Amino acid sequence: MAASDTHPVPASGSRILVVDDDELVLEALRGTLSSFGHEVEAVADPVQALAQLQSQQFSVLMTDQCMPSMTGLEFLSEARRIQPDATRILITAVLNLNTVIDAINKGEIFRFVIKPWLREELLATIQNAVQRYELICSNRTLQASTMAMNERLASLNQELARQVAQVEDQIQQLAPLNKALAQNLQHSVELCVKTLETFYPALGSQARRVYELARAMADELDLSPEERQVLEIAGWLHDIGLVGVPRSLIRKFEEDPDALSDSERTLIEHHPVLGQEVARFVQPLEGVGQIIRAHHERVDGNGYPDGLMGENIPWLARLLTVAVGYAHSIQEPGVTTEFIRHDSGTAYDPEAVRVFLRCLPKVTVTRRQRQIGLDELRPGMVLARGIYTPSGLLLVPDGQKLSEPYIDKLLNHNRVDPIMQSLLVFG
Numbered sequence: 119m120a121a122s123d124t125h126p127v128p129a130s131g132s133r134i135l136v137v138d139d140d141e142l143v144l145e146a147l148r149g150t151l152s153s154f155g156h157e158v159e160a161v162a163d164p165v166q167a168l169a170q171l172q173s174q175q176f177s178v179l180m181t182d183q184c185m186p187s188m189t190g191l192e193f194l195s196e197a198r199r200i201q202p203d204a205t206r207i208l209i210t211a212v213l214n215l216n217t218v219i220d221a222i223n224k225g226e227i228f229r230f231v232i233k234p235w236l237r238e239e240l241l242a243t244i245q246n247a248v249q250r251y252e253l254i255c256s257n258r259t260l261q262a263s264t265m266a267m268n269e270r271l272a273s274l275n276q277e278l279a280r281q282v283a284q285v286e287d288q289i290q291q292l293a294p295l296n297k298a299l300a301q302n303l304q305h306s307v308e309l310c311v312k313t314l315e316t317f318y319p320a321l322g323s324q325a326r327r328v329y330e331l332a333r334a335m336a337d338e339l340d341l342s343p344e345e346r347q348v349l350e351i352a353g354w355l356h357d358i359g360l361v362g363v364p365r366s367l368i369r370k371f372e373e374d375p376d377a378l379s380d381s382e383r384t385l386i387e388h389h390p391v392l393g394q395e396v397a398r399f400v401q402p403l404e405g406v407g408q409i410i411r412a413h414h415e416r417v418d419g420n421g422y423p424d425g426l427m428g429e430n431i432p433w434l435a436r437l438l439t440v441a442v443g444y445a446h447s448i449q450e451p452g453v454t455t456e457f458i459r460h461d462s463g464t465a466y467d468p469e470a471v472r473v474f475l476r477c478l479p480k481v482t483v484t485r486r487q488r489q490i491g492l493d494e495l496r497p498g499m500v501l502a503r504g505i506y507t508p509s510g511l512l513l514v515p516d517g518q519k520l521s522e523p524y525i526d527k528l529l530n531h532n533r534v535d536p537i538m539q540s541l542l543v544f545g
Contacts, residue, residue: 132248133157133174137167137181137193138209147180154241156248164193171200177251178244180231183210191227198226202276203254205247207231226280250283279362281313283396307354317361318368319503320489327445327483328438329353334481335437335473349434352397352409356442359393359410369489372448387422390414409435413442418464428467436467440474445483490541492532495525499543507531508538 134156136147144160151158159176161167164185171179179197183190194206206226211233228250229243254276315322332353336346360368363385371378371386378386394407412426412435419427431439440458443466447454455478462471497520504516505528513531514524528537 132177132244132251133159134178134180134244134248135167135170135174135176135204136160137164137179137185137190138162139182139185139187143182143209150237150240151244154244156244164188164190167193168196168200171197176201176204178205178207178247180207180209180244183208194227202273203251203258205251206280207243207247209233209235226277228280228283281317281361307351310358311354314358314361318365318489320372321357321360321368324445325354325357328356328441330481330483331441331445331474331477332438334477335441338473338477338480339437345434348405348409349437351406352413352434352438353441355393355397355406356410356413356438357389357393358396359389359391362392363389387414391423405432405434408432409438411435413438415439416465417467421465431467433470436470437473440466440470444474444478451483490543492528492537492541495520495528495541495543497521497525501541501543503541505537505541507535513537 132155134151136144136151136158138144138147138160139162141162144162148158148160159170159174161170164181164187167181179194179201181190181193185193190208190210194208197204197206205228207229208227209231228247231240231243311322311325314325329350332349333346336349341349367378367382367385370382390411390413394411397407397410409432411423412431415421415424415426415431415435416439417428417431417436419425443458443461444454447457449457455475458466458471458474462468499520501514501516501518501520504512504518505514506512513528514520518524531537
């Protein structure tokens, strides 16, 4: 573990706006953050703070939730419109499900700070928030020179990245590994998968397929409890870095990867690195991030992001790579298995392939799902998830095989009351 994981290093040039109607809290935060090298602007009135956002740029916006003139979520929602790149942090005495949902829908919070806070945790949170802001600014410069990404897709990319960061922060609160943490950690991983499904439903489906295979291989090898947990969590979260990629680009990559431009391919191939960063919440299981980073490496050295070769690739990552290759394939299971056999020794580690082939007959892998548009529905397709109106009325249940009348019904309904959800079908 790097020293910066437990003892934050002061950052220079970071400007932080703190909003709280309690002057004592303002002074406490100003003193703590200023002494650590940050430039702090402390404001008691959120309306005044919004006015300052019009003329001054900030790296981090930190606000209390309970204020008389407006709530912290209302302030951050408006602040997001003015300075979308600034990292937003909510201070609250009580963290409940309604606050989390509002945070995702309104303010898109990066982290929560729970009162009373610990100084080291507060400083680490601020450091991560500043680093995130700086990374966004650097990526914006890089994207401008490599690909003409329009503003809407860039904004969506930032929104979804913040949602995952918010879930990661919740999970990070469950730090020390013990029996109670194991249950909470699994629940938190499920929240990450739900976030994947919300962002791009097919990614959540693929995560479940990879997890099922990873668990079967862990059984086959009788892995230690820690190795098993690392492999299984890496299976759940291997594609979490794709929440930093536009959904249209993910779909293009799934349907025709050869059609990607060099800059688009670079963005896709960076997702294991982003996934490693998000997976840091599983400390002290440091291997999870390492395994996620290496899950697209090849034993012949032609993988990414680091071009590792042979046994330089971690053993658990070699196992995960085979599971990912099988779960993500668009071919029939038998054809996919033959592809994996053929690529043993080049794309895949031969021993990892042998383990996979031994456990495959013993595991029931859920059917592959793919995301389509309403205009792509065809008779014979089977819905992997039910279709609902925005008000929650079920139109077609999951598992329904579509016919022409069903499709006409959906299209007619969409003309009157547009269907907003993503559509998932098997196959």
